[in-house]
Amino acid sequence: MGISGMKRAICLVAALAVSACSNATDWRDDGFGGSGGAGAGTDVGLGAGALAPNSPAYFQQTVGDRVLFAVNQHKLGAEAQSILAAQAGWLNTNPEYTITIEGHADEQGTREYNLGLGARRANAAREFLVANGVSPTRIKTVSFGKERPLEICSAEACYAKNRRSVTVIAGGFTS
Amino acid sequence: MRQFLAGLLIGAAALAPAGIVMAQSTPLRIEITDGVIEPLPFAVPDFVAETGTAGELSAQIARVVAADLAGTGLFREVPASAHISRVTDFDAPVQYADWKAINAQALITGGVSVNGNRLTVRFSGYDVFSENMLGEGLQFSGTTEGWRRMAHKVSDAIYSRITGESGYFDSRVVFVSESGPKNDRRKRLAIMDYDGANVQYLTNSSAIVLAPRFSPAGDQVLYTSYESGFPQVHVLDVARVQRRILSPEDGVMSFAPRFAPDGRTVVFSQSRGGNTDIYRMEIASGNLTRLTSAPSIETAPSFSPDGSQIVFESDRSGSQQLYVMAANGGEARRISFGSGRYGTPVWSPRGDLVAFTKQNRGRFHIGVMRTDGSEERLLTSSFLDEGPTWAPNGRVIMFTRETQGASGRATLYSVDISGRNLKPVRTPDGASDPAWSPLQN
Numbered sequence: 046m047g048i049s050g051m052k053r054a055i056c057l058v059a060a061l062a063v064s065a066c067s068n069a070t071d072w073r074d075d076g077f078g079g080s081g082g083a084g085a086g087t088d089v090g091l092g093a094g095a096l097a098p099n100s101p102a103y104f105q106q107t108v109g110d111r112v113l114f115a116v117n118q119h120k121l122g123a124e125a126q127s128i129l130a131a132q133a134g135w136l137n138t139n140p141e142y143t144i145t146i147e148g149h150a151d152e153q154g155t156r157e158y159n160l161g162l163g164a165r166r167a168n169a170a171r172e173f174l175v176a177n178g179v180s181p182t183r184i185k186t187v188s189f190g191k192e193r194p195l196e197i198c199s200a201e202a203c204y205a206k207n208r209r210s211v212t213v214i215a216g217g218f219t220s
Numbered sequence: 221m222r223q224f225l226a227g228l229l230i231g232a233a234a235l236a237p238a239g240i241v242m243a244q245s246t247p248l249r250i251e252i253t254d255g256v257i258e259p260l261p262f263a264v265p266d267f268v269a270e271t272g273t274a275g276e277l278s279a280q281i282a283r284v285v286a287a288d289l290a291g292t293g294l295f296r297e298v299p300a301s302a303h304i305s306r307v308t309d310f311d312a313p314v315q316y317a318d319w320k321a322i323n324a325q326a327l328i329t330g331g332v333s334v335n336g337n338r339l340t341v342r343f344s345g346y347d348v349f350s351e352n353m354l355g356e357g358l359q360f361s362g363t364t365e366g367w368r369r370m371a372h373k374v375s376d377a378i379y380s381r382i383t384g385e386s387g388y389f390d391s392r393v394v395f396v397s398e399s400g401p402k403n404d405r406r407k408r409l410a411i412m413d414y415d416g417a418n419v420q421y422l423t424n425s426s427a428i429v430l431a432p433r434f435s436p437a438g439d440q441v442l443y444t445s446y447e448s449g450f451p452q453v454h455v456l457d458v459a460r461v462q463r464r465i466l467s468p469e470d471g472v473m474s475f476a477p478r479f480a481p482d483g484r485t486v487v488f489s490q491s492r493g494g495n496t497d498i499y500r501m502e503i504a505s506g507n508l509t510r511l512t513s514a515p516s517i518e519t520a521p522s523f524s525p526d527g528s529q530i531v532f533e534s535d536r537s538g539s540q541q542l543y544v545m546a547a548n549g550g551e552a553r554r555i556s557f558g559s560g561r562y563g564t565p566v567w568s569p570r571g572d573l574v575a576f577t578k579q580n581r582g583r584f585h586i587g588v589m590r591t592d593g594s595e596e597r598l599l600t601s602s603f604l605d606e607g608p609t610w611a612p613n614g615r616v617i618m619f620t621r622e623t624q625g626a627s628g629r630a631t632l633y634s635v636d637i638s639g640r641n642l643k644p645v646r647t648p649d650g651a652s653d654p655a656w657s658p659l660q661n
Contacts, residue, residue: 119494145449152604152622152628153579154563154579155520155533155540155563155564155577155579155606155607156430156431156564156606156607156653157431157475157476157489157519157520157533157563157564158517158519158520158533158535158540158563160451160473160475160476160489160491160496160519161489161491161496161517161519162517164473164491164494164495164496165494165495165496165517167494168493168494168495169494171494172494185471186494187449187450187451187473188451188473188491189428192405192428192430193403193428194402194403195403196403197401197402197403197625197626197628198625198626199603199624199625199626199628
């Protein structure tokens with residue numbers, strides 16, 4: 046199932062706007078995919094203009110591979126939905142890729158609960174992608190709880206970036 | 221090692237009745253549940269070397285006994301520099317007046333002999349002011365490499381005779397050893413004596429490992445590993461350091477495992493479609509039973525010692541709280557009602573209390589409550605305390621404390637259940653997720 050050209054154009058505009066607001070070094074710092082085949086694009090940290098639109102690096106840096114969540118929440122906000130819509134558009138255009146969605150939590154919680162919370166976040170992203178035409182057979186989810194923070198300060202500025210789901214292009218395997 | 225254990229079994233058999241009888245007849249007694257104002261002064265002179273090669277061990281064993289007892293916070297050592305008598309013959313009469321003069325209320329003496337690889341420790345405890353022995357003298361034999369365990373056995377016997385409670389010194393702790401920065405933390409399973417000695421690593425740091433838990437016999441450890449890329453429950457044979465995946469399906473997240481008291485059943489959480497519930501599995505058959513079915517997060521299950529009930533955490537009310545259900549599932553009753561969020565409940569080995577992590581107003585606490593939720597007591601407070609585990613006698617709790625900020629580091633701490641004697645447990649690197657073994661045989 047595809048999406049209309051018009052919708053895709055809106056998604057890309059939204060994604061570019063989000064990407065422009067982000068610090069490019071953030072992407073490169075995320076060097077631990079954890080799951081098999083993760084991080085395929087992490088070494089390509091140069092100008093996004095040089096990236097092939099069908100490359101995992103383009104997905105990661107231009108479309109935007111992550112969405113953020115409020116404290117203890119897994120509800121998708123407006124910004125998260127626009128990024129996920131762009132992800133769905135890209136995945137529908139590039140059907141050869143499978144993905145793993147990682148769910149993460151900040152450190153303000155107990156270990157087991159944060160694993161459950163990360164699972165909820167990954168699943169929220171998954172359900173949005175499926176509702177936007179991505180086949181569920183292309184998607185795996187995994188929770189890292191609070192085990193893999195991106196930012197290491199103990200303040201909301203860091204916590205906000207750590208409460209995330211990350212869509213990792215996994216490439217060749219099928220589920 | 222086998223020979224060492226055989227020797228200890230004989231010692232333990234002799235120990236059990238003596239501990240119970242003497243605890244009731246001796247006037248020297250600490251009631252652990254009371255508010256102890258002044259720790260009981262004791263003296264442990266170097267044990268007597270009864271063979272030529274026993275000199276070093278006889279001093280070291282006495283030091284470990286002293287550290288065990290003083291480490292409880294219930295006892296205070298009168299240092300050797302204050303001693304008047306020197307004990308040079310284990311069988312000679314005790315010079316009570318010399319120990320009364322320095323106000324040592326308890327005296328522990330011992331004799332150590334080494335023949336080849338074989339170590340024999342004899343010891344006696346004395347109530348100095350009543351001039352009575354604290355139970356009959358005992359003897360343990362084993363290999364020299366197990367000398368610390370024999371020292372802990374001596375401490376357990378003395379502790380038991382004075383407090384009327386079983387000890388916890390001859391026990392081990394399995395935990396997660398941590399190194400590296402917060403955003404690239406390396407984790408591996410490690411095991412050590414309860415006091416931080418004899419650290420041994422059980423896995424390498426190539427995959428995240430979490431929350432190891434001992435089997436009731438202490439011979440196996442359940443834990444969660446990301447070795448496959450997904451969290452899965454593994455079981456590890458401690459002696460052989462062999463491990464295998466226990467949870468049934470690839471690609472389904474399984475975590476927070478714990479053994480049932482029978483050792484044949486485990487409980488853990490699985491996340492399916494973003495919903496985390498508690499499952500029970502028979503190890504032999506692999507039969508899986510779902511115990512909870514709410515759309516909320518149900519995790520951190522822990523059995524009552526009799527195996528009939530499970531305490532767990534759930535956010536079905538809108539925030540993390542503690543619940544108790546029957547071991548085969550069914551309706552659960554909420555037991556936590558204070559302000560804040562409650563997680564990681566662990567039923568005490570005595571069955572009387574549940575230890576938990578509480579988050580309230582930006583602080584984390586370790587606390588205990590009765591199993592019906594009454595008499596909640598918070599024992600600690602910090603930026604991040606979590607994951608309590610019970611000493612085998614149910615009197616002390618070990619947990620993880622993580623410091624704040626970019627250089628934040630995890631350390632193990634222990635505290636007794638009255639909230640006293642909070643102190644770090646020495647480990648070579650950062651450490652988290654401790655689990656205390658049962659007393660060793």
